[in-house]
Amino acid sequence: MPLSSVLSAMPWPFPVRPSLDNLADPELRRLVAMALLAFGFAILFLTIAFTVRRARIAAVLAALVLAFLQAPSLGLLFVPATPTSFRQSPTGFSAASIASGRTVFATTCVPCHGKAGDGVGGLGQVTDLRRPHIWTHPVGDLFWDISHGINEPDGTALMPAFETMLSEQTRWSLIDYVRALNAGAVTRGRGGWPARVLAPSIALTCASVVAHTIADLRGKAVRVILGAPPVPLASVPPVNGIALVTVWLPDGQTEAAPVPGMDCVAQGGTDGALAYAVLAGSADGQVIPARFLIDPEGVLRSVWRKDDGDEWADPGRLLEEVRTICTEPLTIGTGAEHEHHH
Numbered sequence: 001m002p003l004s005s006v007l008s009a010m011p012w013p014f015p016v017r018p019s020l021d022n023l024a025d026p027e028l029r030r031l032v033a034m035a036l037l038a039f040g041f042a043i044l045f046l047t048i049a050f051t052v053r054r055a056r057i058a059a060v061l062a063a064l065v066l067a068f069l070q071a072p073s074l075g076l077l078f079v080p081a082t083p084t085s086f087r088q089s090p091t092g093f094s095a096a097s098i099a100s101g102r103t104v105f106a107t108t109c110v111p112c113h114g115k116a117g118d119g120v121g122g123l124g125q126v127t128d129l130r131r132p133h134i135w136t137h138p139v140g141d142l143f144w145d146i147s148h149g150i151n152e153p154d155g156t157a158l159m160p161a162f163e164t165m166l167s168e169q170t171r172w173s174l175i176d177y178v179r180a181l182n183a184g185a186v187t188r189g190r191g192g193w194p195a196r197v198l199a200p201s202i203a204l205t206c207a208s209v210v211a212h213t214i215a216d217l218r219g220k221a222v223r224v225i226l227g228a229p230p231v232p233l234a235s236v237p238p239v240n241g242i243a244l245v246t247v248w249l250p251d252g253q254t255e256a257a258p259v260p261g262m263d264c265v266a267q268g269g270t271d272g273a274l275a276y277a278v279l280a281g282s283a284d285g286q287v288i289p290a291r292f293l294i295d296p297e298g299v300l301r302s303v304w305r306k307d308d309g310d311e312w313a314d315p316g317r318l319l320e321e322v323r324t325i326c327t328e329p330l331t332i333g334t335g336a337e338h339e340h341h342h
Helices: 003-009 026-051 053-077 095-108 132-136 139-148 168-190 271-279 315-327
Strands: 016-018 078-080 157-159 204-206 221-226 244-249 264-266 290-294 300-305
Touching: 026 053, 053 078, 095 168, 095 271, 132 168, 139 168, 168 271, 168 300, 221 271, 221 315, 244 271, 271 290, 290 315, 300 315
Parallel strands: 221 244, 244 264
Antiparallel strands: 016 078, 204 264, 221 290, 290 300
């Protein structure tokens, strides 16, 4: 059984957990490197203590001093933890889960977080869910916070506990919606995804490829068109042997009639359109015309919205974008600048 599955199945017993998040900061990375070097010397001194009797006391003292001085820096390799830090979400970040989470958010969370999740109309900036740090927290920690509430250091409640009010599945769906909401807001405001965001799974009916969900299209580049498709639909040739598959998400108002050049059509009602609208930055639930590119690993890479202009109407520009996502893997470091193509 994989270690991740083992950790997910049992409560984490310690107040901290190992993490490399702090290494994204160059200064903290330098401190950790110096601490590891110092501990290497400490081990060397202890080795000397056990092999050279005459220098034993001096070597042990030197090792203890180095360990004592550098221990705080090694503490940077640990971050606060909760009993559910390593729990994994059972939802798979699906479109249906995101849509379900939005319904719960509207009935339960709006009084504090506001309709758009930005705190406006709620408790203000302290409850703004659009800040990029949302993606630096494991889903298990978010699940703990929603389940058991959040308190100030003095014990004052910032957020109530929902463990007895919302089912476990509902709490996981709420996390999916909050992450989609955050990704849409951060992408719209900063020109980049806040993390490696997997494309939400939706059911498909495909005419030219064998696939039942977006997940079945791994290994291919995927273009998702939300709303009325452009006519004519620009075609893109394979890049390095990787084909581009086009998926249409009708907005619920456009008749889902066959469209030339469309490989797959989303099924399952409006959940898919709603989830991808949230990822395009629509916090009010309105389905806005948008297009996405998903790389062969199933990760969202680019988004175009109606008010972004006609950039993707140019077949050459679209081909350039597809070539990028097929040849350049996405690398995003927590808190650091990250690659984005728009």
